[in-house]
């Protein structure tokens with residue numbers, strides 16, 4: 001039965017999983033301190049890049065002996081740099097449970113042709129880490145952005161592993177605790193949890209990853225954009241803000257503004273709590289209804305950033321068309337933008353609940369989902 005449209009609307013209807021909504025209260029005036037038209041190699045540019053690295057370390061709690069670099073081509077650039085530079089020294093294990101992880105499998109198996117065991121799980125689940133051999137190099141995604149499942153913690157990763165762990169944490173960093181001692185390579189991009197801009201990636205290397213870089217040269221050529229060593233030594237400058245090529249100082253400024261906001265809400269704990277509260281609002285909504293459910297099968301692995309939901313009502317005739325119609329209606333009402341499920345994922349909605357999203361906006365969105373659901377059920381009949 002169709003129901004009346006809710007009276008309240010989200011003040012901010014942006015629920016995209018990337019680029020994600022900007023920090024609350026964002027305005028372009030906040031970027032006035034960007035050193036535009038200046039060289040990124042000038043003292044002022046270098047200082048901004050160094051500040052970005054140091055503040056990232058401070059907020060994320062990255063150990064002092066880990067390197068943090070700002071690299072080209074967003075999270076994809078950071079992951080590719082790691083795969084192409086580090087893999088091949090030993091067997092690899094590729095873990096995938098959604099579309100981006102599957103992309104890394106393709107790269108490693110089909111492009112690099114590395115001897116790899118591929119472990120996959122269906123959308124809604126993650127692979128069993130107890131079954132993974134961490135004496136191989138293990139590549140995985142901390143939070144599956146397109147499937148709404150995440151690794152619950154790093155407990156299954158042994159401290160005394162022989163292989164490296166390479167973790168795509170782009171939709172986890174700044175919203176979830178990351179166990180640095182269990183991660184040798186961690187990547188993310190600015191456009192996700194902090195609502196920054198596209199184009200720039202961050203690559204975090206443990207001392208063991210650096211040791212691999214300095215003692216192993218892959219058999220294939222590496223383009224300049226991927227090269228992190230010279231003469232068998234790490235190019236330390238990359239990890240002090242001397243970027244490989246030219247970054248956007250406007251994006252750097254925007255990242256610094258986001259980092260400052262992150263500090264103002266209590267740093268990592270505050271950011272994690274914001275995402276947790278947003279996700280819980282969606283989970284509770286689903287639990288109280290029998291026509292909608294979390295795509296994540298196990299609450300322990302349910303994402304708190306990219307919360308994916310599916311429609312489970314028997315009356316739905318064509319699941320994909322139905323979910324698309326609901327998303328379209330939410331968009332047309334101006335209450336929920338960009339929240340259709342990812343193109344390769346099961347039909348449903350993907351509601352970004354990351355730290356820049358306000359809980360009041362999630363709470364205001366949910367009755368609209370009910371409204372759009374009932375409207376589409378009625379429209380089918």
Ligand SMILES: Cc1ncc(COP(=O)(O)O)c(C=O)c1O
Pocket residue numbers: 017018073074075076077100101141143144145146168170171189191199
């Ligand atoms: C898990 C994951 N990996 C990689 C990417 C690609 O990120 P980027 O576009 O920043 O390179 C995304 C983007 O959504 C993602 O969710």
